[in-house]
Amino acid sequence: MAVSCNDDERKRRLRGLGYTDAEIDVVDKEEYGKLDATNQKAYVKQDIKACLQRADLHVSNPDSGNMVSHFNSLADQLLTFVALMIRPGLVTPTPLERCMQIAYTAKLNSGCISRQVGAVVTDVNFSVQSVGWNDTPFGQVPCSLRNRFDLTNGHDQDAYSEYEKLDVKFISAALAGNEKFLKVASTGRNISYCFKDEYNQLTGKDNQVHTRSLHAEENAFLQIAKYGGRGVEDGKLFTTASPCELCSKKAYQLGIKEIYYIDPYPGIAMSHILMGGSKNPKLIIFSGAIGRAFHNLYSPKLSFKDELNALSL
Structure with missing residues (x-):
């Protein structure tokens, strides 16, 4: 389970607990920074990014404007989850859960070796118009299926760009980098590599x-143009991450009015692009069930009709 609020609220709460901005930055780098797999501490410290990506129950815990109770929204979400745990299928998924579940499933198609992200674009009535995930353009081989030793040995050449095959400096660097993966290659694993990092x-x-790779949101937008979908002005975007600066500009240009996200992007996309102008979309942290929890909570153990008939005997 992941419990989230927007970043401004999070920092305000930490300041209320006595943290300085400098101390908050240290915490963020420690708990939300890039994972260094060679550092033993990486396996025991908090990993907020991984938690958000793997969680299948998401609870939104925003600051409340209700002066009577500060916990109405939080209580409603938790009570719904508990009721569904006791009685799976008691209610049907919300439109938000239905759309985010599609995005969550779509991300598994990604061949990116860094992270998998899914996105869904709907019209104003939650009718799905397109689905996307972060991956290479159609016709190019995903990074997960490429091998650095194939590149340097001249195998499977269609999988690599002209730059990768012909640039002397890049090839030399790739050959030098192969050395540390010789032991791993002997285990039978495919030795993929991230071109951006290299x-x-x-x-x-x-x-x-x-x-x-195309970003998931970008890919979803392009599918609409590629296959002649309907207009999505005033529509909604669902993403298992959150849109970067470039994808945010595309969403703004398309007239997207609501963006539901799980993992905030570490940039200025929200404050600079999405919150500038006269047609700013609403940014909403997703709350609900996805993944395995979606199926476990919303799949009845017995059809309701059969349950009623059995109880009537």
């Missing part, structure tokens, strides 16, 4: 633009 290491930069 290129950034080679150039000494940290640029996200060199990723091979």
Whole structure:
């Protein structure tokens, strides 16, 4: 289970507990930073990002504007979950859960070796117009199916770009990097690699633009254009992460009015792009069940008709 609130509220609560902004930054880097698998502490410290990605029950815990009770929204969500645990299928999924479940399922199609993200675009009535996940453009081989040794040995050449095959500096760096994976390769694992990381290491930069994959939200938007879908102005976007700066601009241009997200993007997409102008969409942290919890909570153990007939005997 993941319990979330928006970032401004989170920081305000931490300040209320006596944390300074500098201390909050330290906590964020420790608990939400990039995982260093070579550091033993990485396996015992808090990993908020992984929690958000793996959780199948999401509870939104925003600051309440209700002066009578500060916990009405939180209590409603928890009571719903408990009731469904006691009596699976008591109610049907909400439109929000239904759409986010589709996005959650879609992300499993991703061949990205860093993280998997799914997205769904609907019209104003929650009718699904397109589905997307972060992956390479159609016709290119996903990173999960490529192998750094195939690249340097000249195998499966259609899987690699002209730059990867012909740039002398890149090939030299790839050959040097192969050394540390020889032991892993002997286990039979496919030795994939992230082009963005390799290129950034080679150039000494940290640029996200060199990723091979489309973002999930971007992919969902493009599917509408590719297959001639209906307009989505005033529609909704569901994402198992949250839109980056570039995807946020696309969502704004399409006239998306509500964005439901799970994992806040570590950038200025929300405050700078989505909250600037006269047609700002609503940003809403998702709450509900997805994944295994979705099926466990909403699948009745016995059809209600059969249950009533059995109880009437």
